[in-house]
Amino acid sequence: MTRPRLLDLFCGAGGCSVGYHRAGFDVVGVDIEPHGDYPFELTVADAMDVLADRAFLNGFDVVHASPPCPRYSTITPAHARDSHPDLLPPVRAALKAWGGLYVIENVPGAVRYMENPTKFCGSSFGLEVRRHRFFESNAPLMSTPCRHPEQGRPIGVYGDHAQDDSEYRRPDGTRRGHKAHDLDHAQRALGIDWMTEWDDLTEAIPPAMTEYIGGQLIDWLEVAA
Template identity: 55%
Template structure:
């Protein structure tokens, strides 16, 4: 029996893709840049252009999209409106949703917590739900019902972001908990549940696959009930 097909737009090196594959989907990725570590079929193209192809989208049971989040990060919110590069970041969430709704199929849109008011009834997943070494909260909108069980946040989470893994201390709270940056690519990957990426920037921009493995299982149940 063939597996349901999922198209992962703005896929990067495949954090979301691997999670969906583990859940049971046959995954194809789309990204504007090539990624040698991407483990499935990869279409190197502008995802917005791909979204215009309704006939192509209809070859898939689900479309996932992770539009660039730079416009909604904490750092962008801090510096927006001051005439710097932050003001050049484009928010693609609404245009992506409009094209997915025109297509009419099952979709998921993922983004950072700063995009909460741009997303429709999103759920939040974080590393503590999956016993990961990172906090990394991310929001997920879908036109299928998604559920989650609450869980405490990761204590002393590793910071997996920035230009390189330098191990520096990022912050310490009054209760003694702290966050340090990953000191190596291997440590960053282990904290995220990622073992196939070799470029730190890819890991730093990735979604832990445990998130979409969880969501993918729910989507499969939804598709089975719909059938």
């Protein structure tokens, strides 16, 4: 049986990509930076340029996009947010114009700018991180509830490097919980075993989230066929 194809835009080192692959997709990634740990075919290019190539997009059953989030992130100081590009609207417009099945992912701070997003949490999948993320799609998506009490104190993976497991705070002073104390701890907390760069881990989506979403997308494709 031929596996459906998924294009992962702004893929980083492949957190989303691996989840979709586990769900049953053949995945191709696009990122403006090379990522040596990316486990599938990677095109190093501007994702916005790729979005403009309808003929290329037509080679895929699904397109996923994770436009950069600093504009909406709680760790970005308020005075600096406007210096970051707002790519959500043009990404959505391009995907809608393409007309195929799509998913857009972003951080909680972007939720009011997203269309009917669905929330996911690492605690729902037995992970040490929470890493709440929102996904919008032109297919209906189901989520699972957060399981914060069962999870206990969450682990954070952020910052310039692993330093210790003490508490860190956001620019607004709110606590972010304990920080992963080394690379191995960060990998375990996220459910990621192939990334070897701390910076990639700080930006990664736990693959458990997109594996769950990917199964739903495959069901949707089969119904629509």
